Amino acid sequence: MASTILIAIGVLFNLFGCIGLIRLPDVYNRLQSATKTVTLGTWSILIGVLVRYGFIDIGVKALIAIPILFFVATVSAHALVRGSYIFGIPLGKKSVKDDYKEQYEK
Amino acid sequence: MKRYLALFIITLLFWLLITLSLSLANIITGIAAAGVTTLLFGRYFVRKVGKFLEPRRYAWLLAYIFVFLWECIKANFDVAYRVLHPAMPIKPGIVRVQLGIQSDLARTMLANSITMTPGTIAVDVVGDVMYVHWIYVSSEDPEVYSRKVSGRFEKYIEKIFE
Numbered sequence: 001m002a003s004t005i006l007i008a009i010g011v012l013f014n015l016f017g018c019i020g021l022i023r024l025p026d027v028y029n030r031l032q033s034a035t036k037t038v039t040l041g042t043w044s045i046l047i048g049v050l051v052r053y054g055f056i057d058i059g060v061k062a063l064i065a066i067p068i069l070f071f072v073a074t075v076s077a078h079a080l081v082r083g084s085y086i087f088g089i090p091l092g093k094k095s096v097k098d099d100y101k102e103q104y105e106k
Numbered sequence: 107m108k109r110y111l112a113l114f115i116i117t118l119l120f121w122l123l124i125t126l127s128l129s130l131a132n133i134i135t136g137i138a139a140a141g142v143t144t145l146l147f148g149r150y151f152v153r154k155v156g157k158f159l160e161p162r163r164y165a166w167l168l169a170y171i172f173v174f175l176w177e178c179i180k181a182n183f184d185v186a187y188r189v190l191h192p193a194m195p196i197k198p199g200i201v202r203v204q205l206g207i208q209s210d211l212a213r214t215m216l217a218n219s220i221t222m223t224p225g226t227i228a229v230d231v232v233g234d235v236m237y238v239h240w241i242y243v244s245s246e247d248p249e250v251y252s253r254k255v256s257g258r259f260e261k262y263i264e265k266i267f268e
Contacts, residue, residue: 013182020189028239029198032225033185039222040182057126064124074218074228081229081239097199100229100237 006048013041026092027084035077042069110148112155117143152211163266170262177223177258184225188241199243200229203236203252206260212267219259 020033046069049062091098121136122128157163188196207213217228217236225241236256244251 013186016186016189020185023189023194024196026198028227029196029241032227032239032241033189035227036178036181036185036222037189040178060126061124064120070222071218074221077221078217078228081227085229091200092198097201097243100200100202 003048003052006051007045010041010044010046010048013037013044017041027089028081028091031077031080035073039069039073108155109151109153110144112158113148113151114140114144157267166262166265170259170266173258173262174219174222181223181225185241188225195242197242197244198240200237200239201243201251203238203256205231205234205236205256207264207268209268212263215267216256216259216263219263220256223258 014037017033017037020037021030024030024033043066046062046065050059053059053062085100117140118136121139122133125132125136188194205213205216207216213231213236217231220226220228220236220238227239229237229239231237240251
């Protein structure tokens with residue numbers, strides 16, 4: 001029961017992440033929803049798997065996937081943001097501040 | 107030399123955790139895989155290996171995990187709210203945040219934690235300054251937003267890694 005609830009919450013958050021991916025205006029904001037919401041959603045699914053199967057090999061693998069996912073998601077988000085900035089993709093129209101520009105143009 | 111040994115032990119433990127079996131064949135494969143990893147990546151490992159043996163750091167790490175998870179859950183509700191709201195209340199921008207910690211590993215962890223928490227993604231680190239993309243720039247004052255973005259984690263990360 002608990003595992004079903006956890007997996008359902010995870011799928012729901014992944015859905016929010018995907019909605020954000022479509023609705024938000026530019027690359028940078030889309031990555032915000034793609035990293036945070038989708039990562040927590042997937043963590044929730046993995047914990048649900050652990051609760052369901054207990055500490056046998058499948059559950060422990062799910063548990064280990066959590067820190068790996070943490071590093072992979074954050075590092076790839078950082079690389080994508082920095083890469084798209086250097087590639088020259090502008091910030092969306094709603095943006096209010098850009099401190100990185102002067103640093104980058106030096 | 108010590109760092110190679112430490113990396114070897116950690117990699118081997120990690121291997122045994124993912125495969126979760128103690129058969130002889132598995133242990134031999136694990137030793138081979140850990141050996142290759144250590145030879146290739148040992149020189150990038152942390153300098154002062156003795157830090158692994160201080161229990162104080164693990165206690166702070168445990169406390170930090172709870173603080174981090176709480177912030178992470180808050181971040182998710184925040185992003186979900188902004189995504190689902192019809193008017194989409196966002197005000198994005200890239201801001202400059204002053205860093206208070208020095209070592210590379212600690213900075214990496216801080217950047218990762220910032221990426222996972224409310225509306226912020228670490229873009230770049232130049233010298234003592236971190237550039238952060240923020241989905242809702244709520245203040246114009248560098249002091250205020252530095253504290254808002256990194257202040258919650260800095261003291262924990264300092265205790266764990268410095």
